[in-house]
Amino acid sequence: MGIGMTGQERFEQLIASDEKVEPTDWMPEGYRKTLIRQIAQHAHSEIIGMQPEGNWITRAPTLRRKAILMAKVQDEAGHGLYLYSAAETLGVGRDELVEHLHSGRHKYSSIFNYPTLTWADIGAIGWLVDGAAITNQVMLTRCSYGPYARAMVRICREESFHQRQGFEIMLTLCRGTPEQKQMAQDALNRWWWPALMMFGPHDTDSTHTQQSMAWKIKRVSNDDLRQQFVDMTVPQAEYLGLTIPDPELKWNPERGHYDFGEIDWDEFWRVVKGFGPESRDRLAHKVRAWEEGAWVREAAAAYAAKHRKEAA
Amino acid sequence: MTYEVPRTADEKDLDYRQDGRSQWPMWEVFVRQKRGLSHVHAGSLHAPDADTALQMARDVYTRRVEGISIWVVRSDQVVASDPDEADAFFEAAAKPYRQATYYRIPDEVGQM
Ligand SMILES: [Fe+2]
Ligand SMILES: [Fe+2]
Numbered sequence: 001m002g003i004g005m006t007g008q009e010r011f012e013q014l015i016a017s018d019e020k021v022e023p024t025d026w027m028p029e030g031y032r033k034t035l036i037r038q039i040a041q042h043a044h045s046e047i048i049g050m051q052p053e054g055n056w057i058t059r060a061p062t063l064r065r066k067a068i069l070m071a072k073v074q075d076e077a078g079h080g081l082y083l084y085s086a087a088e089t090l091g092v093g094r095d096e097l098v099e100h101l102h103s104g105r106h107k108y109s110s111i112f113n114y115p116t117l118t119w120a121d122i123g124a125i126g127w128l129v130d131g132a133a134i135t136n137q138v139m140l141t142r143c144s145y146g147p148y149a150r151a152m153v154r155i156c157r158e159e160s161f162h163q164r165q166g167f168e169i170m171l172t173l174c175r176g177t178p179e180q181k182q183m184a185q186d187a188l189n190r191w192w193w194p195a196l197m198m199f200g201p202h203d204t205d206s207t208h209t210q211q212s213m214a215w216k217i218k219r220v221s222n223d224d225l226r227q228q229f230v231d232m233t234v235p236q237a238e239y240l241g242l243t244i245p246d247p248e249l250k251w252n253p254e255r256g257h258y259d260f261g262e263i264d265w266d267e268f269w270r271v272v273k274g275f276g277p278e279s280r281d282r283l284a285h286k287v288r289a290w291e292e293g294a295w296v297r298e299a300a301a302a303y304a305a306k307h308r309k310e311a312a
Numbered sequence: 313m314t315y316e317v318p319r320t321a322d323e324k325d326l327d328y329r330q331d332g333r334s335q336w337p338m339w340e341v342f343v344r345q346k347r348g349l350s351h352v353h354a355g356s357l358h359a360p361d362a363d364t365a366l367q368m369a370r371d372v373y374t375r376r377v378e379g380i381s382i383w384v385v386r387s388d389q390v391v392a393s394d395p396d397e398a399d400a401f402f403e404a405a406a407k408p409y410r411q412a413t414y415y416r417i418p419d420e421v422g423q424m
């Protein structure tokens with residue numbers, strides 16, 4: 001710390017000079033709470049996000065696809081664990097984070113409250129949902145909080161496989177029978193708008209965005225990220241020969257971007273408030289798995305205690 | 313933003329206990345990527361004992377052969393320097409004559 005500098009001054013200097021804030025640094029209480037909330041929500045999303053895809057592991061069409069899907073779902077578990085560890089550097093306990101998820105005080109991304117109805121949904125999720133996640137997470141590698149940024153670097157290295165395997169599923173279906181191609185189109189129809197919703201409300205309606213941008217937790221606005229995602233994805237859909245379900249989607253040569261239609265914000269807020277098609281089942285399943293696994297955690301703790309005593 | 317859920321009007325600001333409580337102790341994980349390199353800190357995890365911590369570290373931090381050797385150390389066993397004392401503790405940084413670039417060697421001498 002510079003001579004005579006207060007914690008607050010030092011924090012502001014770190015942010016201004018684009019240096020990372022580390023766990024032992026003084027930080028404003030608001031910064032800490034915002035980060036705990038955001039990192040925890042991110043961690044919970046990775047964990048709950050295993051369910052829609054896990055749903056198809058036993059029904060993957062080939063052994064190759066099954067091995068790939070298991071690896072992807074295992075990665076998402078890993079992402080959840082990196083992120084819980086990052087949140088814990090802010091002083092919050094793992095038990096507390098899990099309790100907040102289970103009680104509903106902490107939310108997770110709405111996207112995981114939609115059902116996976118066909119195998120093509122697994123393709124659409126990898127391509128669109130992981131694609132949207134990458135757009136967001138690449139930005140977060142530059143987040144001002146060191147442990148979060150480092151977790152993001154690790155995660156981004158793994159996400160690219162997720163998106164590519166999803167696109168490959170879509171490509172295989174699109175090159176298959178007319179029925180298979182229709183399956184892919186149907187999945188795109190159902191996942192397109194929820195994927196765009198992942199970027200959150202418009203910048204003008206996003207109350208906390210400004211503070212997060214000032215703290216450099218967040219470095220690109222919701223609308224800019226969403227535009228990036230649309231611009232990146234439209235040509236990929238064209239390559240697949242699929243139609244994006246938006247009549248207003250059109251290249252705008254003046255802006256150098258695609259114009260696109262308005263999100264159904266009523267649906268958006270309905271799902272955020274916990275009334276998504278799968279909201280209740282996802283959380284109930286998570287709580288049940290936690291409770292049914294209690295004996296494993298207790299047995300492991302008892303085993304460790306016994307061996308500690310023997311060693312003493 | 314992607315995994316951040318927008319706030320609703322009725323969302324309550326939570327007070328976190330800050331007791332860091334967890335059923336299992338925390339371990340720091342160090343991974344050696346390949347022969348000839350040091351073990352480098354990869355992250356942390358919770359595990360009931362050292363053997364389980366090693367197995368979990370393999371699953372969490374080396375799913376793509378990122379390592380050929382892992383160390384785990386209980387986090388509460390790590391002794392750290394005091395961040396508030398960093399300036400005094402690391403004052404060696406203020407001794408430029410310990411750096412090679414401090415010394416001017418004429419160009420004619422060539423690479424040194
Ligand atoms: Fe992930
Ligand atoms: Fe992913």
